[in-house]
Amino acid sequence: MTRSPADPARSTRIPAPLLALAAIVSVQLGAAIAKTRFEEVGSVGAATLRLVIGAVVLLAVVRPRVRHWQRAQWLGAVGLGLALGGMNVFIYLAFATIPIGVAVTIEFLGPLALSLVHTRRWRDAVWAALALLGVVLLGVGPSAVTELGGVAAAVAAAACWAGYIVMNRHVGSIIPGVDGLAVSMLVAMAVSLPFGLRTAVDGIVADPTLLIVFGAVAVLSSVLPYALEMLALRRMPTRVFGVLQSLGPAIAALAGLVVLGEALSPVEVVALACVTAASVGVTVYSARRKSA
Numbered sequence: 001m002t003r004s005p006a007d008p009a010r011s012t013r014i015p016a017p018l019l020a021l022a023a024i025v026s027v028q029l030g031a032a033i034a035k036t037r038f039e040e041v042g043s044v045g046a047a048t049l050r051l052v053i054g055a056v057v058l059l060a061v062v063r064p065r066v067r068h069w070q071r072a073q074w075l076g077a078v079g080l081g082l083a084l085g086g087m088n089v090f091i092y093l094a095f096a097t098i099p100i101g102v103a104v105t106i107e108f109l110g111p112l113a114l115s116l117v118h119t120r121r122w123r124d125a126v127w128a129a130l131a132l133l134g135v136v137l138l139g140v141g142p143s144a145v146t147e148l149g150g151v152a153a154a155v156a157a158a159a160c161w162a163g164y165i166v167m168n169r170h171v172g173s174i175i176p177g178v179d180g181l182a183v184s185m186l187v188a189m190a191v192s193l194p195f196g197l198r199t200a201v202d203g204i205v206a207d208p209t210l211l212i213v214f215g216a217v218a219v220l221s222s223v224l225p226y227a228l229e230m231l232a233l234r235r236m237p238t239r240v241f242g243v244l245q246s247l248g249p250a251i252a253a254l255a256g257l258v259v260l261g262e263a264l265s266p267v268e269v270v271a272l273a274c275v276t277a278a279s280v281g282v283t284v285y286s287a288r289r290k291s292a
Helices: 016-035 043-062 071-095 100-107 109-118 122-139 142-146 148-174 179-206 210-233 238-244 247-260 266-291
Strands: none
Touching: 016 043, 016 071, 016 100, 016 210, 016 238, 016 247, 043 071, 043 179, 043 210, 071 100, 071 148, 071 179, 100 109, 100 122, 100 148, 100 247, 100 266, 109 122, 109 148, 122 266, 148 179, 148 210, 179 210, 210 238, 247 266
16 A cells, blocks of 8 residues: 555654754745745735645645544634634735744744743743743844834734644644645635735736746645644644744744845844754753653
């Protein structure tokens, strides 16, 4: 019997932290590529194209079996889709006015809050506090001071990200494989359509090659990372996963610098260093406890 690439049985051979790290690199690279085309389709139009193409690809590959789903499974998939749609739309709105590294660091408030709520050991609280210090430093940086609209959008994305983490773990526990994710992507697409369909269509009509660009963005930023995250969350506590995601700002800043030429201020670099150090700390100590 042939297994699909996303089969959980096969994914157990790969350490869960490595799955989560691969998801972070993929999503930030896709975001940087998408931002290069904001002038053609707009920020929300870019989010819409990403979600539409991602949903179509994932549905075609997974072909979810929903005929016998129970009410709880449908509600879980819809809840995940709402969080996913909001997270994508808000973070792309933030990308339009502030650097990707800054936006993702602010967005980390969502998983950071989860790590504080679920913490049970004093060391984890210390690492979470260090990450919070990074976010505070970022709040006094030049991007936060001059672009309040982008900051507000990033904060809204943070709330959606927290909901996404919780719902992703829940859906992964009640729906086998990635069937729930496929349906959730369809819901997320529906969330974005009223806000970004017009600019997306206008951009595609003017330049049909944008379909190829956003096809790659959809795979990098939606299909691949969300599947990897769902598989990782099945074997990783939400608390650890949330703090591990703090690697995202550093990777986003690197992607923004390489792809977009977005340089950060010294204060913003220090903030990213605090967040990254917190992530490394919680990952190392979690691994030691597991070994013990």
